[in-house]
Amino acid sequence: MRKDARHTRLARARLPCCIALCLIGLAPVTGCRPSAPAPGPADLSIERDLRRGVEEIRATRDRKKLHAELVRLLAHLRRTQATTASARRGRELALEGFEATLRGVRSQLDFIENDSGEVAAATRDAKRADHYLRRGANRLRAAGQAFGIQIGELKRNPHLEMHTRGG
Numbered sequence: 654m655r656k657d658a659r660h661t662r663l664a665r666a667r668l669p670c671c672i673a674l675c676l677i678g679l680a681p682v683t684g685c686r687p688s689a690p691a692p693g694p695a696d697l698s699i700e701r702d703l704r705r706g707v708e709e710i711r712a713t714r715d716r717k718k719l720h721a722e723l724v725r726l727l728a729h730l731r732r733t734q735a736t737t738a739s740a741r742r743g744r745e746l747a748l749e750g751f752e753a754t755l756r757g758v759r760s761q762l763d764f765i766e767n768d769s770g771e772v773a774a775a776t777r778d779a780k781r782a783d784h785y786l787r788r789g790a791n792r793l794r795a796a797g798q799a800f801g802i803q804i805g806e807l808k809r810n811p812h813l814e815m816h817t818r819g820g
Contacts (some may be wrong), residue, residue: 699733
């Protein structure tokens with residue numbers, strides 16, 4: 654019986670050492686688990702389109718030109734299929750963001766082209782433009798997060814700002 658007690662004490666004394674060795678031995682194995690799938694060419698294309706579209710929104714002063722650019726960009730994004738879950742989410746958010754921005758720009762064009770002298774119609778178009786531009790900016794920022802891109806302020810771009818005095 655004494656021999657069993659001594660054996661138990663020795664086993665208990667060695668236990669922390671054995672656990673430590675096992676953990677050290679498992680560390681390289683767990684470090685080699687497969688990481689997230691690498692983005693494919695389609696995912697990189699979507700990210701490029703997102704960056705290019707945001708830059709167009711920030712830089713383009715001419716609303717008609719911006720409208721045309723957004724239409725082309727949306728057509729390209731719709732044709733591109735993402736391969737990873739985060740890229741699919743980013744693509745959907747980018748589509749929603751660019752569609753909302755396109756609606757906002759269309760409302761701005763309506764304001765400029767159709768509402769001279771009509772205060773009620775001008776107010777409606779200005780509110781609609783502001784609503785869609787805000788929604789678009791929020792969706793584009795969320796799309797950027799899906800790709801690990803920080804997209805700052807878009808809505809308050811002075812080139813896209815609504816002005817009630819002459820557009």
